Amino acid sequence: MVGAHVAGYNSNSIGVCLVGGVNEKDFTKAENNFTKEQFASLAALLAKLSAKYPKATVLGHRDFPKVAKACPSFDAKAWAAKQGLPT
Secondary structure, three states: OOOOOOOOOHHHOOOOOOOOOEOOOOOOOEOOOOOHHHHHHHHHHHHHHHHHOOOOOOOOHHHOOOOOOOOOOOOHHHHHHHOOOOO
């Protein structure tokens, strides 16, 4: 199903959402406040997706052109590389 996460890339990408990533007192401020469990689940999901789509790379929302957002509030490419995922 075509998603609606990054304009111009929705028909050839998969969007994954992590709940959190903003400051508790000021939701306009990005903050990497994800739990170890969230990162473990993310790694497992991306490993499955990478096996199914071997030409895919892992990017954060902020890594796409013309995206003026900080999400996912951490460097997804660097994190994925440390997990052995394609970047």
